[in-house]
Amino acid sequence: MPAPTHSFTAIAAVYFILAGAPLAVAAVGHEAAGRGFWIEFAVGLGFVGFAMLGLQFALTAKFQRLSTFLGLDALLHFHRQAGLIAYGFILLHIGILIAASPDYAAFLDLRVDPVRALALWAAVGALTALVATTLWRKRLGIAYDWWRLGHAVLAALVLLIGIAHILRVGWYVDDVWKQTTWLGTTLAAAGLVAYARGWKPLVLRRRPWRVTAIHPERGQAWTLDLEPVGHDGMSFQAGQFAWLTLGESPFALAQHPFSLSSSATRRNPVSLTIKAMGDYTSTIHRVDPGAPAYLDGPYGSFVLDDEADGMVLVAGGVGITPIISIVRTLRDEGRCIPTLLVYGFASEDEALFLDELAAMGAGPDFCFVPVVEHPDDGQEGETGRVGAQLLDRHLPEDREGMRYFVCGPEPMMDVVEAHLRARGIPLERILSERFNLA
Template identity: 40%
Template sequence: MRRLLMHSPIAVALLWILAYLLITLLPLVVMVLHPAPSGRGFWVEFSVALGFIALALMALQFVLTARVNRIESSYGIDILLQFHRYTSIVAFLMVLVHPAILFITQPETLQLLNFPQAPLRAQMAVLATLAFLAMVITTIWRKQLKIPYEPWRASHTILAVLAVGLGFGHGLGVGNYLGYFWKAVLWSGFMLGALWLILYVRLIKPWMMTKRPYLVEEVIPQRGDVWTLALRPYGHNGFTFNPGQFAWLTLNITPLSMREHPFSMSSNGDHPERIEFGIKAIGDFTERIKDIEPGTRAYLDGPYGVFTTELYWDTAGFVLIAGGVGITPIFSILKTAAERKDDRPFLLIYGSKSWDDVTYREELEELKEKLDLEIVHVIRKAEDDWAGETGYVDKDVLEKYIPRHRGSRQYFICAAPVMMDSVERALFDLGVPVTHVHMEHFNLA
């Protein structure tokens, strides 16, 4: 029974959720192991509890963004980052409510907002709150503020460390619950663990990556303004990956610069000697891919992601739904399956702007000779002589082609957010079990 639980993705995911809740509440439990200071009412103690929980949540954010493989493999990085965003907002609201309650129940504490005259513990609380506020604003409205990704990421890390460090300093300074040596030691260990994760992700791991470089072998133009970037490991054996996974790519600079970008692998996952990425030219970094010279040094952090057919070896077949460059991880799935001589049925429904924009068009046709593969192209702007499906991948198209027994296959969707949301709703309306639908999101920033 124990072995079955440890190999069940749902059981493992639930265990991680339980561990997260326990770690979040553990500092609060420790706090109440000693009688509370006398003469304080419920609302004051409630305010203090919110402050400690918020501090624990803030420290745990470093765990969520540390790319811990055991955690990431249970959910996927996109889900973890979404959870990170939401729990950060919850922690921030707790940080705001914590002093608000004190100001209402004990109006004399308002004088602590007089920053020059306030004690150090109050000054640290104000600075921690401002750092947290700046972090929230620059994250939620980063694109509106036109903050480039790399400077935002560096400032995000600095602000997070300041918010957590100053918040902990505030708690130590107040001393009502952290005045005992063993409690201060326990909380210090908690904070040092969070700091270690930051140092590992931002310094130690990038330094280790410098020992495993890759070299650009070639850059191949594809249809749809997509470029295949082919890398070969230099001085090491590279890594294998599950088809459909992605890696963080650092190109032509040191990994310590923190200028990395996530891209899905498009090559066969069983061949570490050559790793390929399908990259569409849609931004400053991606527009320069076509100009990268062979021999350029690169670094990879991966593989990551749970958007892979490897987890469903016992399924009867697969329905793969792609839009535009979303074909990249699905192309990896099909190439790997072809070389492994997978005899299960594959249905690919592929939405493209035009027939000329169908990325890997010829290669996909060749795969039909090696796989039980049916391809349905859906063209938005079709020529007059186009006899296939036109418009968008909608409910009518899906109902026409997906198997009659909806739960007999696994469904993988990778496209722009609007298309993924539309396809997801359509599949649910058509009776596809929610547990059989898997999606890969483009934007991880």
């Protein structure tokens, strides 16, 4: 079900309270030191920036409920923006302090206190590397899995040096309860890393899976069937996804998210349909039946709620995978709700599940609109890209109670979302799943 706006507001409110909490902690029982506005302001920025860095760990700890509720893409988008703001706050903290009183430059002076200065330079360097490798990962040629590992290590380093800095400087943290609060929350942030990278894989190890079959699909894609080994598998809602780790160890570096493409009425086997897009996905076709695997999930809020009177599904390319699961599930449940599926693909050779969808397109409640970007000569039907005019030709007149699902390439999603909004569809009825997280 789409997350209600007031729930988003509640989560945002909790975030802002936690990010601002250090200011309240600092203010309790502290007497004004007469250092002037700019110095106090800079110290406040430092506290809030550091608290935001700590909260970054909570956003990426893969809490199933949080990511199911908000959506992984929204969560990671927020994580990214919050990280940039926290970085800005910390740079301003340093810059304003030195501008307000040049004595503060001594903190970074290797001649004054080499250990302290080295640690602070290391923290600023690590923070800058975190931001730069996130913004320019592809340009720097860093593989996603290595980037993820490096990101965690750099973040932990910044956290460690940051808390040491706060405690050593000692301003506003002179009481034992304040020091304990700071240490406790920093340890909690470190605990979140241990939870995501240690505890979760340990739990997964007790629930292994095995690849039972691998089917080639159109367009350089393969469907992997996976069966649970020694447990009852995974119950999921159509449209959700799971993190796949292939191999004997759930601690492996490579862990990638894929939508479950099979019907949610079927627990065994479950299927993932994976298109060769990069380093990892290009090796999927080499997986042998019988290969061990781990599935962490289900996650995601790209799911149909019971109150929907109808659905408009707009998919592009491999973005059809969560949508085929929704369509298959409704079919298997025998649930009839009016459905329009607009599916854009480059050419028929690339169109996943085309025959299955075309066969369903004959049903009274199901309208299938394939859109071929590069049609053969004389090809009938919709051609070109999925855009505003095409949508207007097919969107139903009665839009009350409809749910809208959008999944595909970024430019298509931007156009479709903007057009649906322009046609008066409320935001909470538009569900989007973005595959590109970086």
